[in-house]
Amino acid sequence: MATVAIKSLGGVSKARVVITAVVVERRSQAEVARSYGVSKGWVSKLVARYRAEGEAAFEPRSRRPHTSPTAIDADTVELIVRLRKELTDQGLDAGPDTIAWHLRQHHRRTVSRATISRYLTHHGLVTPEPKKRPRSSYIRFEAALPNETWQADFTHHRLADGSDAEILTWLDDHSRYALHITCRRRITGPIVRDTFRQAVAVHGVPASTLTDNGMVFTTRLAGGRGGRNAFEHELRRLHVRQKNSTPNHPTTCGKVERFQQTMKNWLPAQPGQPATLTQLQALIDRFRDAYNHHRPHRSLPHRATPAAVYSARPKALPEGSRDADTHTRVRHDRIDPSGVVTLRLDGRLHHIGVGRTHARTHVILLVDDLHVRVVNAVTGELLRELTIDPTRDYQPQANPKTTKPPNP
Structure with missing residues (x-):
């Protein structure tokens, strides 16, 4: 009789087999535990549940714990949701790190980043995104001191x-x-x-x-x-x-x-x-x-x-002089009908007087910071050499008679 009963169970769960062996076959719980490789305590709980609940004892049971040591109180959850909304409405960062900082600084509550993230997700306040490139893969450059850059x-x-x-x-x-x-x-x-x-x-x-x-x-x-x-x-x-x-x-x-x-x-x-x-x-x-x-x-x-x-560290200062860091360039231009050629320095346009006798002459300007040489582009003749006065737009000829140096 007992053997037939067990065979008729076919592919049912082990719980039903164990309970059948104890209740129908009337085998001891210790013997059944040995036969099916389970603990005597589990067999005892299973039999007690069957006698108290009947067929409901075979339904799957949730393994979720009755209490959660990491759960936070409802007031803190409400505060997290409120901070998220307030920061977002202000156009500020409202991520878990920022919310944790506000909880700690302004509300004297310490909540981990992971917990805040979990509750934001639970309330539908986080939009799932594809997995991002890990932050560790970025090469970051940061100045060591304030005012360094x-x-x-x-x-x-x-x-x-x-x-x-x-x-x-x-x-x-x-x-x-x-x-x-x-x-x-x-x-x-x-x-x-x-x-x-x-x-x-x-x-x-x-x-x-x-x-x-x-x-x-x-x-x-x-x-x-x-x-x-x-x-x-x-x-x-x-x-x-x-x-x-x-x-x-x-x-x-x-x-x-x-x-x-x-x-x-x-x-x-x-x-x-x-x-x-x-x-x-x-x-x-x-x-x-x-x-x-x-x-x-x-x-x-x-x-x-x-x-x-x-304000926590000393400020960096410029290292060394840049006096020797001159800026040289070559410009090709043409002297206008009034005998003037223009040159932009320090974002400001300066007019260099060369003389009407050289009107419409193609010239080359050799510029070394403020020092300028105006050379005839065809003959190579030096037409004028001067140091720009940055305070003046027009750079007059010091002595028109000697503007053009004599040929050697």
Whole structure:
């Protein structure tokens, strides 16, 4: 009888077989445990469950624990969800790291990044993304000290009246501290130089700068035309090393570009969008204060603020002199009908008087910083040699009678 009963069970679960062996065959629980290779405790629990629940004892049971030691209270969960919404509405980073920082700094609650991420996902506040390239695979460059390198770049912004503006940022590479931010209708070379001077007046002279190859920053890709621009002359005057990104490699200036992305996410999220440059500048100043002093930065140690990191270490200074770093170039031009040839230096156009007797003569200008030699392109005759006075647009002939030196 017992053998038939067991065979009739066919492919049913081991639990049913074990219970049948104890209840129907009336075998001892110890013997059944030995026969089927299970513990006596499990057989005892199984039989007790069958006698209490009947057929329901064979239904699958959830293995989920009755309590979760890592679970957080409902108030903290609600706070996480609220912080996520508030930070997102303000156009700020609202990831698990930032939320953890706000919980710790402003609410005296410590919650792990993984726990916050889990609850954000549970509430549908995280959009699943394909697996990203691991952060460890990126090669990162970071200045060792504040003022060792300043990054600069500008970006566009549309005002509420539909007109365009441009925002120029100076950012410290080591600390991500926003040194100076200004908005203009259009960013020009003199504006870059002037804002750099303003940043220097407050924060000191940096050891180097890092920008892209825009003409407002450098003329090195201009084919030798125009010489140094206003900003480049200022860097040489202060002995600041100039660095530029490789063409078509914008990630070299990634820190300032990431900053601009954060700023451009924040600006549209603010109520009362600005319609004038004055209103936009006021909004930018608010953002700069929040970014520097009140917002944790994910790339900084211990999620510190940029202001804290910038002030924590001594500032770097320019290394060595750039007096010997002269800029030489060769220009081909023609003297105009009034006897003048023009030359751009330091972003400013200078008029060099050569004499009406040489009107329409094709010339070669040999330029070594401020020192200029004007040579007849056909005969090789030196027509004029001078040192440019940067304060004057017109460079007059000192003595017209001796402008043309005698032939040897």
